[in-house]
Amino acid sequence: GGGGRGGDSRGGSSYGGSRDGRGGGGGSFGGNRSGGASGGGRSGGGSSFGGDRRDDRRDDRQYPDRPLRPEERKYDRPEFGGGPHAYPNRGSAARKPSPAPRPRREGQGAPGDPRRQPQRTRELQGKIEDAVLARHEQGQGVKGGNEEGERLQKVLARAGMGSRRACEELIEQGRVSVNGQQVTEQGKRVQPETDEIKVDGLTVATQSFLFFALNKPAGVVSTMEDPDGRQCLGDYVNNRETRLFHVGRLDTETEGIILLTNHGELAHRLTHPRYGVTKTYLAAIQGPIPRDLGKTLAKGIELEDGYARADSFKVVSNVGKNYLVEVTLHEGRKHIVRRMLSEAGYPVEKLVRTAFGPITLGDQKSGWLRRLTNPEVGQLMNEVGL
Template sequence: MRLNKYMALCGVASRRKSDELIKNRKVKVNGEIVEELGIDVNENQDIIEVNGKVIIAEQKNIYVIINKPEGYVTTVKDQFNRKTVLDLVKDIDERIYPIGRLDYETSGLLILTNDGNLTYRLTHPKHEVVKTYLARLKLVPDKIKIKQFESGLKIDDYVTAPAEFKIIKKDENQSICEIKIHEGKNRQVRKMCKAIGHPVLSLKRISIGNIELGNLKIGEYRNLSQKEINYLKSL
């Protein structure tokens, strides 16, 4: 991590003011006065002093939701150098990570945090958090296929749990459907729709439990309210 960023995380000063402290030879790393700007430090190994006092970062829990665009991955790093959702939150100093995932072609609501306990709660299978999607499908499923979808489908080597499926809008060539599931297996909604003969044309997650995407613009994020954080922790 850049030294000035670490200093900012410790509450010493802003990054710009931290650079001024470095220029004025007020900062030491492992007992040596820092002579240049832009150096990296290991916050877990290096000892950083400012004006003779050791500084230590206290973790501040961050909770945000982002409207993930299509064409972004939800991994921290990508072997193919594709854009990741972390590219959209570069102005957040703390290290935050996505809870769960949305595939490359899927857009919509994604929660990011540095709260490991909450991540565990929301991703563990025993905590059945309902996720709601808007799916644009090829053609229009009939009642029999919808019933199959809702009852459970054989996908890969597992049978999906009961789900909800509702047609919102339709024409001759496609349908807009609201889908609710509480599992999170890889590309599950897409595989389920394909299994009933109606491939996904586009897919967007609009809510996780009671946390809704609302009118958040594509590629933008917002902090969760305390009420929303308390709700997630209560699940």
């Protein structure tokens, strides 16, 4: 490099260096004769870009609270104040391996640990386990656990009486009875298969029973299957996995409500003459009709298989000679309404059954199948003493 007039080449490049710069070290942009910290003179050392590293160390001693550099703030700043050297485990101390944890003795745990208890002998532990097992086998693990059956509110909820909370409110209000005894406290257990459960005096169907009402169209035979291929009741319930059977029959040309269920005892009682379940019909006949026709039907009409009596009779409407009359009776003999009116001199042109016991047809469309509500099922069972 080109130094000053009397300089040697040891000091590296010099742009306008000192005249006698023998000890110059490093480059100097406009150095002076005495060379200080700018690096061009005899004692100068290092670059002139802001001095050397000793200045930084002096700054640390003079200004201990100076702001931390970004890398210090990120990695070396202590949690609660202090300088960059506040951590004790830095340098060689951080490289020392951590001491191995002291092994815990058997039967002990950390403070507050539920396992921190005196060690049990195997014999004592075996006795405790046998006692717990025996208690649970006897059903004494939970209060009332030794009782059989299901909780009453759960049975009611499954039967469709509402949510479990709503069923609990029914019990609290005293509206539920089991085998004739009123229940007002929670936790009562029942046997759904054998116990008689009632809500507001109506029996609740607690088992997996199905109850349907079908508005049978004209031309449908009252059987679940027909070997001749005619349209039958089974055509309306062929997607049901449970076998259903019809309650009573309707003539092929008679329309109206017919019940379907898998509850055998209920179906038997609804059709048995002993229980006298009423059926209501609307019949279209030709008039004029006498005023005492109702009394005549109530006294009884002699048929080939005995007398048949109507429970009630009334004229619903008439337009000229066309009359629509309502007949209610509890007998269930074949073609009973048609034969009675025909014997009285008024052949039936059209017949519709509008009610079976407490279950009415309402505005249900022809050919529609609907599931009975819980109150309707309760009314049916109450009708026949179930």
